[in-house]
Amino acid sequence: xxxxxxxxxxxxxxxxxxxxxxxxxxxxxxxxxxxxxxxxxxxxxxxxxxxxxxxxxxxxxxxxxxxxxxxxxxxxxxxxxxxxxxxxxxxxxxxxxxxx
Amino acid sequence: xxxxxxxxxxxxxxxxxxxxxxxxxxxxxxxxxxxxxxxxxxxxxxxxxxxxxxxxxxxxxxxxxxxxxxxxxxxxxxxxxxxxxxxxxxxxxxxxxxxxxxxxxxxxxxxxxxxxxxxxxxxxxxxxxxxxxxxxxxxxxxxxxxxxxxxxxxxxxxxxxxxxxxxxxxxxxxxxxxxxxxxxxxxx
Numbered sequence: 405x406x407x408x409x410x411x412x413x414x415x416x417x418x419x420x421x422x423x424x425x426x427x428x429x430x431x432x433x434x435x436x437x438x439x440x441x442x443x444x445x446x447x448x449x450x451x452x453x454x455x456x457x458x459x460x461x462x463x464x465x466x467x468x469x470x471x472x473x474x475x476x477x478x479x480x481x482x483x484x485x486x487x488x489x490x491x492x493x494x495x496x497x498x499x500x501x502x503x504x
Numbered sequence: 505x506x507x508x509x510x511x512x513x514x515x516x517x518x519x520x521x522x523x524x525x526x527x528x529x530x531x532x533x534x535x536x537x538x539x540x541x542x543x544x545x546x547x548x549x550x551x552x553x554x555x556x557x558x559x560x561x562x563x564x565x566x567x568x569x570x571x572x573x574x575x576x577x578x579x580x581x582x583x584x585x586x587x588x589x590x591x592x593x594x595x596x597x598x599x600x601x602x603x604x605x606x607x608x609x610x611x612x613x614x615x616x617x618x619x620x621x622x623x624x625x626x627x628x629x630x631x632x633x634x635x636x637x638x639x640x641x642x643x644x645x646x647x648x649x650x651x652x653x654x655x656x657x658x659x660x661x662x663x664x665x666x667x668x669x670x671x672x673x674x675x676x677x678x679x680x681x682x683x684x685x686x687x688x689x690x691x692x
Contacts, residue, residue, distance in 0.1 A: 407594040416605070431610075436629065441616075
């Protein structure tokens with residue numbers, strides 16, 4: 405398919421003409437999507453941030469080789485969270501050693 | 505038809521006759537990576553699609569406990585306007601536009617959504633009318649026992665998936681079994 409201005413306009417028009425409530429209901433009823441409550445997601449995000457902040461860097465046996473992004477990826481994998489990185493405004497490119 | 509491609513599907517040998525005689529039964533469900541359809545591997549310069557289909561069949565055998573694996577070859581074709589190629593700029597823009605609108609709309613009512621791709625593809629097809637008879641995308645899939653044992657997860661894709669939503673894209677007479685083998689189960 406070609407994605408051009410007409411396709412963009414068509415998509416935007418659809419979403420401009422449906423209410424959030426109707427859209428959420430459609431996803432839930434027809435597409436069986438389990439929608440999350442943003443508030444509870446934020447709470448989960450806070451928990452994960454706290455976990456990282458409280459994480460003892462000494463526990464890394466090869467601290468120089470492990471980056472925050474790897475730690476975050478591991479936590480995301482284990483928690484099943486996919487969009488939690490949005491909430492983690494940490495030094496993702498720093499290694500624990502650098503951070504310490 | 506603009507596009508014509510050889511596709512490879514890993515399954516059990518038991519299913520072969522039924523597929524050749526009656527056609528495929530599409531997977532459905534919004535958790536599918538590329539939406540509803542018949543999932544196959546194709547050659548786009550990544551993993552050999554025949555090998556990928558064989559490994560997929562082996563992987564499925566561990567769950568479904570069938571005795572003989574099989575790789576089916578089939579020919580699929582469609583016009584360019586009916587194909588969403590997520591490896592192309594147009595395909596990426598389409599998916600991003602849908603995802604942005606999904607998230608913005610849900611944010612209005614304090615909701616969020618996780619697993620998305622299959623829902624986006626199905627939604628675009630059903631609600632917006634974008635035919636997407638065939639959807640193509642690159643993925644990293646754990647196919648070998650070693651990859652599974654080591655829980656290897658890479659962002660770099662290792663194979664190309666072709667999801668055929670419309671069975672009419674398949675030349676039924678082209679379906680043939682090109683490989684059959686006995687599944688080896690580990691004895692404990």
